[in-house]
Amino acid sequence: MSSRADINAGLRKLGKHAPAGYFVGLHIRFAAPLMQFQTYSEKWSEFYSQNGYALRDPTIAWGFSTTGACRWSSLPIPDPFNILKDAADHGLTYGLTVSCGPINSRTIASFARSDREFTDDEIDEISATVGRLHDSTEPPTSLTKAQKEALRCVAEGDRHAAAAAKLGITESAFKARLISVRERLKARTTAEALQRAKEYRLL
Incomplete structure (x- = not known):
């Protein structure tokens, strides 16, 4: 398990790639992450929460259905509630979702920019950093x-x-x-x- 300083260093690295903000949910179990971090604007976070988007979000649905990395513009998941359009209206125009780990302890992370798509090199670096955060925060399964x-x-x-x-x-x-x-x-x-x-x- 990683120290808080190591986690913060990884998050700072991710933040440099996501000027419009990010969400990182580490080891999602029982429908909630053991640790989560997000830097989206307060306005978008409130709008997202008020509309109950977590249960309808195509990026989360994709993250539970597969592992890897996918730009939001290429998501193969339907978005009947137009969540990605609402995100774009709040400055989250271009996005990336990364998913890793087993289904019973899945890590799902999303990153956003307002200016351009994420490059392949950025996707590789972000995916590697998310993978390291997932591995280093694997919690013990029990205490005595x-x-x-x-x-x-x-x-x-x-x-x-x-x-x-x-x-x-x-x-x-x-x-x-x-x-x-x-x-x-x-x-x-x-x-x-x-x-x-x-x-x-x-x-």
Whole structure:
């Protein structure tokens, strides 16, 4: 799993290719991504949300139906709600969608420009960066019972001594559990570990 700094570096690289904004949904499970990032304008984001476009978006439908990269102008998916036209009206005139990973943990990312189509070289570079982000953010599939108990105590606001007493262990043993869960989730702090455990639906 990648550090937040590595993720941010990848997102900055993607942002340079998408002056009109992007959406990156990493490891979509149970209809929601474990991590998502987007830089589209607030006006378009609100319009998209208010119209319930996520369930009708041809770029998302394409992303679930296949893997690879496709310019929006070449999408083989119908767009009966004219979402791509609405996007163009908001400055997202030219777009690209990239999809990778297994269907039960799919990453789908879209990128937009207002000035021109994405070049083949840009598509290759964007696809490689999305692939690296997907691979490096693969979450662990589980935590141990002891790790979950320690994180739940932290989530409930218990101090180390109180949490240790609640669990019937020494304070040093409790701290050791927190260290192990931080290592497992590649988190720098316990707060970051707790946040990742929630994002990955491990608690």
